[in-house]
Amino acid sequence: MSHLDEHLIEHRQDSQELFKGKLLHAFRDTVTLPDGGTATREYVVHPGAVVIVPLLDDGRVLLERQFRYPVGRVMIEFPAGKLDVPGEDKLACAKRELLEETGYTAKEWAHAGELHPVISYSTEFIDIWFARGLVDGGRRSLDEGEHLDVFTATPEELLQWCREGKVTDAKTLSCALWLQNVLSGAWALDWRP
Amino acid sequence: MSHLDEHLIEHRQDSQELFKGKLLHAFRDTVTLPDGGTATREYVVHPGAVVIVPLLDDGRVLLERQFRYPVGRVMIEFPAGKLDVPGEDKLACAKRELLEETGYTAKEWAHAGELHPVISYSTEFIDIWFARGLVDGGRRSLDEGEHLDVFTATPEELLQWCREGKVTDAKTLSCALWLQNVLSGAWALDWRP
Numbered sequence: 131m132s133h134l135d136e137h138l139i140e141h142r143q144d145s146q147e148l149f150k151g152k153l154l155h156a157f158r159d160t161v162t163l164p165d166g167g168t169a170t171r172e173y174v175v176h177p178g179a180v181v182i183v184p185l186l187d188d189g190r191v192l193l194e195r196q197f198r199y200p201v202g203r204v205m206i207e208f209p210a211g212k213l214d215v216p217g218e219d220k221l222a223c224a225k226r227e228l229l230e231e232t233g234y235t236a237k238e239w240a241h242a243g244e245l246h247p248v249i250s251y252s253t254e255f256i257d258i259w260f261a262r263g264l265v266d267g268g269r270r271s272l273d274e275g276e277h278l279d280v281f282t283a284t285p286e287e288l289l290q291w292c293r294e295g296k297v298t299d300a301k302t303l304s305c306a307l308w309l310q311n312v313l314s315g316a317w318a319l320d321w322r323p
Numbered sequence: 324m325s326h327l328d329e330h331l332i333e334h335r336q337d338s339q340e341l342f343k344g345k346l347l348h349a350f351r352d353t354v355t356l357p358d359g360g361t362a363t364r365e366y367v368v369h370p371g372a373v374v375i376v377p378l379l380d381d382g383r384v385l386l387e388r389q390f391r392y393p394v395g396r397v398m399i400e401f402p403a404g405k406l407d408v409p410g411e412d413k414l415a416c417a418k419r420e421l422l423e424e425t426g427y428t429a430k431e432w433a434h435a436g437e438l439h440p441v442i443s444y445s446t447e448f449i450d451i452w453f454a455r456g457l458v459d460g461g462r463r464s465l466d467e468g469e470h471l472d473v474f475t476a477t478p479e480e481l482l483q484w485c486r487e488g489k490v491t492d493a494k495t496l497s498c499a500l501w502l503q504n505v506l507s508g509a510w511a512l513d514w515r516p
Contacts, residue, residue, distance in 0.1 A: 135397045138390040138470050149342040149349065153365040153444060156347055161392060169468035172346040173393035174367070174444070197331040198442035199354060200366035204328045205442055243486070247441045247493045249391035249398055251347060251367070254441070255491070275362035277331050292500060293436070293510045298448070300440045300493035307485060307500040317486050 137164050140171070148172065176254035180224040181210040181301045183242070183309055184234060185262040191285060191309070192232055192264065196278035206291060207299045210256065224259040232280045233270045237263025240319035242312075245304045256301050258308060260319055285309055330357050333364070341365065369447035373417040374403040374494045376435070376502055377427060378455040384478060384502070385425055385457065389471035399484060400492045403449065417452040425473045426463045430456025433512035435505075438497045449494050451501060453512055478502055 140161040148156040158172045184192035191208075198205045211227035213220065221239060228234055242258040272278065283291075291297040292306050311317035333354040341349040351365045377385035384401075391398045404420030406413065414432060421427055435451040465471065476484075484490040485499050504510035 135388075135390070138388065138397050138472065140390055140392050148344055148347070151341055151349070151351060151365045152363060154341070154349055154367070156342065156344070156349065158344060159392070163468055164390075164470050167468065170345060171392040172344045174347070195328075195331065197328070197333055197357075198439075199333050199352070199364040200444060200446050201439050201442050201448070204331050205439070207442075243488050244491050245493045245496055246391075246394050246398070246491050248445065248447070249394050249400075249492055251393060252441065253393045255394070256493075275356055275360065277357050279331065289504075293504065295436050298437050298439050299442055300438045300449075300497050303438055303497035303500055304493050307496055307503070310500070310503070311482075311486065 139164060140169070143168070172251060174252040174254070176212075176252050178213045178220075178254060179210055179256045180213065180220055180227060181208050181256050181258055181305060182224050182228050183208055183258070183260045183305050184228060184232070184236065184264055185260060186264050186282060187262075189284065190282040191288060192234065192280060193283055193288070194231065194278045194280055196276075205299050205302075206297045207302050208305050210301060220257045221259065224257070224261070228261060229267070230271050230273070231276075231278065233267050234261075234264045235267055236261035237265070238321045238323055240321045242305075242308045242317075242319060245301060247300055258301075258305060260308075260312065260321075262321070285313055332357060333362070336361070365444065367445040367447075369405075369445050371406045371413075371447060372403055372449045373406065373413055373420060374401050374449050374451055374498060375417050375421050376401055376451070376453045376498050377421060377425070377429065377457055378453060379457050379475060380455075382477065383475040384481060385427065385473060386476055386481070387424065387471045387473055389469075398492050398495075399490045400495050401498050403494060413450045414452065417450070417454070421454060422460065423464050423466070424469075424471065426460050427454075427457045428460055429454035430458070431514045431516055433514045435498075435501045435510075435512060438494060440493055451494075451498060453501075453505065453514075455514070478506055
Protein backbone atom coordinates (compact mmCIF):
# COMPACT_ATOMS: atom_id res chain seq x y z
CA MET A 131 0.00 0.00 0.00
CA SER A 132 1.15 3.50 -0.68
CA HIS A 133 0.09 7.02 0.33
CA LEU A 134 -2.07 6.87 -2.81
CA ASP A 135 -4.32 4.47 -0.89
CA GLU A 136 -5.03 6.80 2.02
CA HIS A 137 -8.56 7.44 0.70
CA LEU A 138 -9.26 3.69 1.13
CA ILE A 139 -7.49 2.69 4.35
CA GLU A 140 -9.27 2.08 7.64
CA HIS A 141 -7.46 2.52 10.97
CA ARG A 142 -8.12 0.55 14.13
CA GLN A 143 -9.47 2.45 17.13
CA ASP A 144 -10.31 -0.49 19.32
CA SER A 145 -10.50 -4.29 19.25
CA GLN A 146 -12.81 -6.54 21.25
CA GLU A 147 -12.80 -10.33 21.41
CA LEU A 148 -16.22 -11.62 20.41
CA PHE A 149 -15.76 -15.29 20.84
CA LYS A 150 -13.11 -17.97 21.30
CA GLY A 151 -14.28 -21.44 20.33
CA LYS A 152 -12.36 -24.61 19.63
CA LEU A 153 -11.86 -23.51 16.01
CA LEU A 154 -13.29 -20.03 15.57
CA HIS A 155 -11.73 -17.01 17.22
CA ALA A 156 -13.63 -13.84 16.38
CA PHE A 157 -13.10 -10.14 17.02
CA ARG A 158 -15.00 -6.92 16.52
CA ASP A 159 -12.87 -3.87 15.84
CA THR A 160 -13.96 -0.28 15.73
CA VAL A 161 -12.26 1.50 12.82
CA THR A 162 -11.85 5.03 11.55
CA LEU A 163 -13.00 5.23 7.95
CA PRO A 164 -11.11 7.19 5.27
CA ASP A 165 -13.78 9.91 5.46
CA GLY A 166 -13.30 10.24 9.23
CA GLY A 167 -16.41 8.26 10.10
CA THR A 168 -16.50 5.20 12.33
CA ALA A 169 -17.52 1.63 11.55
CA THR A 170 -17.22 -1.83 13.09
CA ARG A 171 -15.50 -4.79 11.45
CA GLU A 172 -16.14 -8.36 12.61
CA TYR A 173 -13.73 -11.07 11.56
CA VAL A 174 -12.21 -14.43 12.36
CA VAL A 175 -8.50 -14.72 13.19
CA HIS A 176 -6.87 -17.65 11.41
CA PRO A 177 -3.24 -18.89 11.55
CA GLY A 178 -3.04 -19.32 7.76
CA ALA A 179 -2.76 -22.49 5.73
CA VAL A 180 -1.04 -24.19 2.83
CA VAL A 181 -2.41 -25.96 -0.23
CA ILE A 182 -0.42 -28.36 -2.38
CA VAL A 183 -0.73 -29.12 -6.12
CA PRO A 184 0.89 -32.59 -6.31
CA LEU A 185 2.05 -33.49 -9.84
CA LEU A 186 2.48 -37.21 -10.44
CA ASP A 187 5.13 -38.46 -12.87
CA ASP A 188 2.44 -39.72 -15.28
CA GLY A 189 0.99 -36.21 -15.64
CA ARG A 190 -1.93 -36.75 -13.28
CA VAL A 191 -2.58 -34.72 -10.12
CA LEU A 192 -3.38 -35.97 -6.64
CA LEU A 193 -6.72 -34.82 -5.24
CA GLU A 194 -8.94 -35.46 -2.24
CA ARG A 195 -12.62 -35.95 -1.66
CA GLN A 196 -13.75 -34.77 1.74
CA PHE A 197 -17.11 -34.03 3.34
CA ARG A 198 -17.18 -30.39 4.39
CA TYR A 199 -19.81 -29.96 7.04
CA PRO A 200 -20.45 -26.18 6.68
CA VAL A 201 -21.41 -26.59 3.01
CA GLY A 202 -22.91 -30.06 3.47
CA ARG A 203 -21.12 -31.54 0.47
CA VAL A 204 -18.32 -33.90 -0.45
CA MET A 205 -15.81 -31.52 -2.04
CA ILE A 206 -12.99 -32.20 -4.48
CA GLU A 207 -9.89 -30.43 -3.20
CA PHE A 208 -6.14 -30.28 -3.40
CA PRO A 209 -4.48 -31.39 -0.15
CA ALA A 210 -4.29 -28.54 2.36
CA GLY A 211 -3.85 -27.83 6.01
CA LYS A 212 -3.44 -25.17 8.64
CA LEU A 213 -0.21 -23.63 9.89
CA ASP A 214 -1.00 -24.83 13.38
CA VAL A 215 2.38 -26.18 14.51
CA PRO A 216 4.29 -23.41 16.33
CA GLY A 217 7.52 -22.48 14.57
CA GLU A 218 6.84 -24.62 11.50
CA ASP A 219 7.55 -22.83 8.21
CA LYS A 220 5.18 -23.02 5.27
CA LEU A 221 7.16 -25.52 3.20
CA ALA A 222 7.55 -27.83 6.20
CA CYS A 223 3.80 -27.56 6.76
CA ALA A 224 3.15 -28.39 3.09
CA LYS A 225 5.39 -31.46 3.33
CA ARG A 226 3.72 -32.60 6.55
CA GLU A 227 0.17 -32.12 5.26
CA LEU A 228 0.90 -33.92 1.97
CA LEU A 229 2.36 -36.86 3.87
CA GLU A 230 -0.35 -36.98 6.55
CA GLU A 231 -3.29 -36.69 4.16
CA THR A 232 -2.05 -38.67 1.15
CA GLY A 233 0.95 -40.74 2.30
CA TYR A 234 3.10 -39.15 -0.43
CA THR A 235 6.44 -37.40 -0.21
CA ALA A 236 7.87 -35.21 -3.00
CA LYS A 237 11.42 -34.80 -4.33
CA GLU A 238 10.93 -31.22 -5.50
CA TRP A 239 8.86 -28.28 -4.33
CA ALA A 240 8.03 -24.88 -5.81
CA HIS A 241 6.29 -21.94 -4.19
CA ALA A 242 3.59 -20.56 -6.49
CA GLY A 243 1.62 -17.81 -4.77
CA GLU A 244 -0.75 -16.89 -2.02
CA LEU A 245 -4.49 -16.53 -1.81
CA HIS A 246 -6.93 -14.97 0.64
CA PRO A 247 -10.12 -17.04 0.77
CA VAL A 248 -12.43 -14.61 2.50
CA ILE A 249 -11.15 -11.06 2.78
CA SER A 250 -14.37 -9.64 4.20
CA TYR A 251 -14.37 -11.61 7.44
CA SER A 252 -11.20 -13.66 7.99
CA THR A 253 -7.49 -13.01 8.28
CA GLU A 254 -6.81 -16.36 6.58
CA PHE A 255 -4.23 -16.68 3.83
CA ILE A 256 -3.33 -19.89 1.99
CA ASP A 257 0.16 -20.40 0.58
CA ILE A 258 0.17 -22.33 -2.72
CA TRP A 259 2.88 -24.96 -3.29
CA PHE A 260 3.56 -27.34 -6.18
CA ALA A 261 5.16 -30.74 -5.55
CA ARG A 262 6.67 -33.20 -8.04
CA GLY A 263 8.76 -36.35 -7.96
CA LEU A 264 6.04 -37.91 -5.81
CA VAL A 265 6.62 -41.16 -3.96
CA ASP A 266 3.80 -43.05 -2.30
CA GLY A 267 4.92 -44.14 1.17
CA GLY A 268 1.57 -45.90 1.54
CA ARG A 269 0.96 -44.59 5.02
CA ARG A 270 -1.45 -41.80 5.86
CA SER A 271 -1.98 -40.37 9.33
CA LEU A 272 -5.17 -38.36 9.36
CA ASP A 273 -6.14 -36.06 12.19
CA GLU A 274 -8.75 -37.34 14.60
CA GLY A 275 -12.19 -36.94 13.06
CA GLU A 276 -10.74 -36.46 9.58
CA HIS A 277 -12.03 -38.75 6.83
CA LEU A 278 -11.02 -38.26 3.22
CA ASP A 279 -10.43 -40.16 -0.01
CA VAL A 280 -7.29 -39.65 -2.10
CA PHE A 281 -7.56 -40.08 -5.87
CA THR A 282 -5.90 -38.94 -9.08
CA ALA A 283 -7.13 -37.11 -12.17
CA THR A 284 -5.66 -35.61 -15.30
CA PRO A 285 -5.36 -31.81 -15.36
CA GLU A 286 -7.91 -31.87 -18.22
CA GLU A 287 -10.40 -33.72 -16.04
CA LEU A 288 -9.86 -31.29 -13.18
CA LEU A 289 -10.41 -28.26 -15.44
CA GLN A 290 -13.53 -29.87 -16.88
CA TRP A 291 -14.88 -30.34 -13.34
CA CYS A 292 -14.13 -26.66 -12.59
CA ARG A 293 -16.18 -25.68 -15.65
CA GLU A 294 -19.03 -28.07 -14.84
CA GLY A 295 -19.34 -26.97 -11.22
CA LYS A 296 -18.06 -30.26 -9.77
CA VAL A 297 -15.13 -28.34 -8.28
CA THR A 298 -16.25 -25.23 -6.39
CA ASP A 299 -13.68 -24.97 -3.59
CA ALA A 300 -12.05 -21.57 -4.09
CA LYS A 301 -8.52 -22.69 -3.14
CA THR A 302 -8.76 -25.55 -5.64
CA LEU A 303 -10.12 -23.25 -8.37
CA SER A 304 -7.25 -20.84 -7.66
CA CYS A 305 -4.79 -23.74 -7.87
CA ALA A 306 -6.40 -24.80 -11.16
CA LEU A 307 -5.55 -21.34 -12.56
CA TRP A 308 -1.96 -21.89 -11.48
CA LEU A 309 -1.91 -25.46 -12.84
CA GLN A 310 -3.28 -24.46 -16.24
CA ASN A 311 -0.70 -21.69 -16.64
CA VAL A 312 2.22 -23.72 -15.31
CA LEU A 313 1.43 -26.62 -17.66
CA SER A 314 1.06 -24.28 -20.68
CA GLY A 315 4.44 -22.75 -19.85
CA ALA A 316 2.94 -19.28 -19.34
CA TRP A 317 3.83 -19.20 -15.62
CA ALA A 318 7.24 -20.50 -14.53
CA LEU A 319 7.99 -22.11 -11.18
CA ASP A 320 11.27 -22.17 -9.28
CA TRP A 321 11.69 -25.84 -8.32
CA ARG A 322 13.90 -26.80 -5.37
CA PRO A 323 14.82 -30.12 -3.77
CA MET B 324 -23.51 -37.05 -3.06
CA SER B 325 -24.32 -40.71 -3.42
CA HIS B 326 -24.40 -43.74 -1.16
CA LEU B 327 -20.78 -44.19 -2.24
CA ASP B 328 -19.96 -41.22 -0.02
CA GLU B 329 -21.36 -42.71 3.18
CA HIS B 330 -17.84 -43.36 4.48
CA LEU B 331 -17.22 -39.57 4.33
CA ILE B 332 -20.49 -37.97 5.43
CA GLU B 333 -21.05 -36.44 8.85
CA HIS B 334 -24.54 -36.20 10.36
CA ARG B 335 -25.79 -33.49 12.68
CA GLN B 336 -26.71 -34.49 16.22
CA ASP B 337 -27.16 -31.05 17.67
CA SER B 338 -26.63 -27.37 16.83
CA GLN B 339 -25.85 -24.54 19.20
CA GLU B 340 -25.64 -20.83 18.39
CA LEU B 341 -22.21 -19.55 19.40
CA PHE B 342 -22.51 -15.93 18.57
CA LYS B 343 -24.66 -13.46 16.64
CA GLY B 344 -22.87 -10.22 15.81
CA LYS B 345 -23.70 -7.48 13.33
CA LEU B 346 -21.98 -9.45 10.56
CA LEU B 347 -20.86 -12.82 11.94
CA HIS B 348 -23.35 -15.48 12.97
CA ALA B 349 -21.60 -18.57 14.27
CA PHE B 350 -22.71 -22.04 15.31
CA ARG B 351 -21.19 -25.12 16.88
CA ASP B 352 -22.72 -28.41 15.81
CA THR B 353 -22.09 -31.82 17.25
CA VAL B 354 -21.82 -34.37 14.45
CA THR B 355 -21.65 -38.12 14.08
CA LEU B 356 -18.56 -39.09 12.11
CA PRO B 357 -18.59 -41.79 9.42
CA ASP B 358 -16.82 -44.15 11.84
CA GLY B 359 -19.53 -43.60 14.46
CA GLY B 360 -17.46 -41.21 16.55
CA THR B 361 -18.48 -37.73 17.57
CA ALA B 362 -16.91 -34.37 16.73
CA THR B 363 -17.79 -30.67 16.87
CA ARG B 364 -17.88 -28.36 13.86
CA GLU B 365 -17.78 -24.58 14.28
CA TYR B 366 -18.82 -22.40 11.36
CA VAL B 367 -20.23 -19.10 10.22
CA VAL B 368 -23.62 -18.92 8.51
CA HIS B 369 -23.56 -16.66 5.45
CA PRO B 370 -26.42 -15.73 3.06
CA GLY B 371 -24.23 -16.26 -0.04
CA ALA B 372 -22.94 -13.70 -2.49
CA VAL B 373 -22.38 -12.90 -6.15
CA VAL B 374 -19.28 -11.82 -8.04
CA ILE B 375 -19.34 -10.20 -11.46
CA VAL B 376 -16.76 -10.33 -14.28
CA PRO B 377 -17.62 -7.17 -16.25
CA LEU B 378 -16.30 -7.25 -19.85
CA LEU B 379 -15.96 -3.82 -21.46
CA ASP B 380 -16.47 -3.45 -25.21
CA ASP B 381 -12.77 -2.57 -25.69
CA GLY B 382 -11.71 -5.93 -24.23
CA ARG B 383 -10.79 -4.58 -20.79
CA VAL B 384 -12.38 -5.72 -17.53
CA LEU B 385 -13.77 -3.61 -14.72
CA LEU B 386 -12.10 -4.10 -11.33
CA GLU B 387 -12.12 -2.57 -7.88
CA ARG B 388 -9.53 -1.65 -5.32
CA GLN B 389 -10.80 -1.87 -1.78
CA PHE B 390 -9.21 -1.92 1.66
CA ARG B 391 -10.11 -5.18 3.37
CA TYR B 392 -9.69 -4.74 7.08
CA PRO B 393 -9.27 -8.42 8.12
CA VAL B 394 -6.26 -8.83 5.84
CA GLY B 395 -5.05 -5.23 6.26
CA ARG B 396 -4.50 -4.68 2.55
CA VAL B 397 -5.94 -2.85 -0.42
CA MET B 398 -7.16 -5.75 -2.58
CA ILE B 399 -7.83 -5.93 -6.31
CA GLU B 400 -11.21 -7.60 -6.81
CA PHE B 401 -14.04 -8.10 -9.22
CA PRO B 402 -17.26 -6.38 -8.04
CA ALA B 403 -19.18 -8.54 -5.57
CA GLY B 404 -21.81 -8.37 -2.92
CA LYS B 405 -23.95 -10.34 -0.54
CA LEU B 406 -27.39 -11.82 -1.19
CA ASP B 407 -28.80 -9.73 1.64
CA VAL B 408 -32.04 -8.45 0.11
CA PRO B 409 -34.89 -10.85 0.99
CA GLY B 410 -36.44 -12.44 -2.10
CA GLU B 411 -33.85 -11.06 -4.51
CA ASP B 412 -32.54 -13.63 -6.98
CA LYS B 413 -28.86 -13.98 -7.81
CA LEU B 414 -28.96 -12.22 -11.18
CA ALA B 415 -30.90 -9.31 -9.72
CA CYS B 416 -28.31 -9.12 -6.95
CA ALA B 417 -25.48 -9.14 -9.51
CA LYS B 418 -27.15 -6.29 -11.46
CA ARG B 419 -27.69 -4.29 -8.28
CA GLU B 420 -24.16 -4.78 -6.97
CA LEU B 421 -22.56 -3.88 -10.32
CA LEU B 422 -24.63 -0.71 -10.50
CA GLU B 423 -24.12 0.29 -6.86
CA GLU B 424 -20.38 -0.32 -6.80
CA THR B 425 -19.36 0.77 -10.30
CA GLY B 426 -22.24 2.79 -11.78
CA TYR B 427 -22.40 0.41 -14.76
CA THR B 428 -25.32 -1.51 -16.21
CA ALA B 429 -24.92 -4.42 -18.65
CA LYS B 430 -26.94 -5.43 -21.73
CA GLU B 431 -26.14 -9.15 -21.42
CA TRP B 432 -25.46 -11.54 -18.58
CA ALA B 433 -24.20 -15.10 -18.35
CA HIS B 434 -24.05 -17.42 -15.36
CA ALA B 435 -20.63 -19.05 -15.11
CA GLY B 436 -20.37 -21.12 -11.97
CA GLU B 437 -20.25 -21.17 -8.21
CA LEU B 438 -17.48 -21.15 -5.67
CA HIS B 439 -17.18 -21.85 -1.96
CA PRO B 440 -14.58 -19.55 -0.42
CA VAL B 441 -14.01 -21.30 2.88
CA ILE B 442 -15.49 -24.76 3.15
CA SER B 443 -13.93 -25.52 6.52
CA TYR B 444 -15.75 -22.82 8.51
CA SER B 445 -18.41 -20.98 6.52
CA THR B 446 -21.58 -21.85 4.61
CA GLU B 447 -20.78 -19.08 2.10
CA PHE B 448 -21.11 -19.66 -1.63
CA ILE B 449 -20.43 -17.08 -4.34
CA ASP B 450 -22.27 -17.22 -7.65
CA ILE B 451 -20.10 -16.15 -10.62
CA TRP B 452 -21.68 -13.98 -13.35
CA PHE B 453 -20.25 -12.44 -16.51
CA ALA B 454 -21.61 -9.13 -17.83
CA ARG B 455 -21.07 -7.49 -21.25
CA GLY B 456 -22.50 -4.58 -23.21
CA LEU B 457 -21.53 -2.35 -20.30
CA VAL B 458 -22.84 1.20 -20.06
CA ASP B 459 -21.49 3.67 -17.54
CA GLY B 460 -24.38 5.44 -15.87
CA GLY B 461 -21.86 7.53 -13.98
CA ARG B 462 -23.60 7.14 -10.67
CA ARG B 463 -22.44 4.86 -7.87
CA SER B 464 -24.25 4.40 -4.57
CA LEU B 465 -21.92 2.71 -2.12
CA ASP B 466 -23.08 1.26 1.15
CA GLU B 467 -22.39 3.31 4.26
CA GLY B 468 -18.77 2.82 5.31
CA GLU B 469 -17.83 1.39 1.89
CA HIS B 470 -14.94 3.06 0.06
CA LEU B 471 -13.57 1.64 -3.17
CA ASP B 472 -11.90 2.64 -6.43
CA VAL B 473 -13.15 1.38 -9.79
CA PHE B 474 -10.60 0.90 -12.58
CA THR B 475 -10.03 -1.12 -15.73
CA ALA B 476 -7.33 -3.53 -16.88
CA THR B 477 -6.71 -5.87 -19.76
CA PRO B 478 -7.22 -9.59 -19.06
CA GLU B 479 -3.47 -10.00 -19.69
CA GLU B 480 -2.69 -7.46 -16.96
CA LEU B 481 -5.06 -9.18 -14.55
CA LEU B 482 -3.51 -12.60 -15.19
CA GLN B 483 -0.04 -11.13 -14.78
CA TRP B 484 -1.10 -9.71 -11.40
CA CYS B 485 -2.44 -13.15 -10.39
CA ARG B 486 0.93 -14.66 -11.21
CA GLU B 487 2.89 -11.92 -9.42
CA GLY B 488 0.82 -12.07 -6.24
CA LYS B 489 -0.78 -8.65 -6.73
CA VAL B 490 -4.15 -10.39 -6.93
CA THR B 491 -4.68 -12.85 -4.06
CA ASP B 492 -8.43 -12.63 -3.47
CA ALA B 493 -9.71 -16.18 -4.02
CA LYS B 494 -12.96 -15.19 -5.72
CA THR B 495 -11.01 -12.99 -8.15
CA LEU B 496 -8.46 -15.77 -8.82
CA SER B 497 -11.36 -18.17 -9.46
CA CYS B 498 -12.93 -15.62 -11.83
CA ALA B 499 -9.55 -15.25 -13.58
CA LEU B 500 -9.67 -19.00 -14.30
CA TRP B 501 -13.12 -18.52 -15.84
CA LEU B 502 -12.02 -15.41 -17.75
CA GLN B 503 -8.95 -17.08 -19.23
CA ASN B 504 -10.97 -20.06 -20.45
CA VAL B 505 -13.91 -18.03 -21.72
CA LEU B 506 -11.61 -15.73 -23.70
CA SER B 507 -9.68 -18.68 -25.17
CA GLY B 508 -12.97 -20.24 -26.26
CA ALA B 509 -12.39 -23.35 -24.13
CA TRP B 510 -15.37 -22.61 -21.84
CA ALA B 511 -18.61 -21.37 -23.42
CA LEU B 512 -21.10 -19.07 -21.72
CA ASP B 513 -24.85 -18.84 -22.31
CA TRP B 514 -25.47 -15.09 -22.72
CA ARG B 515 -28.92 -13.67 -22.07
CA PRO B 516 -30.35 -10.15 -22.25
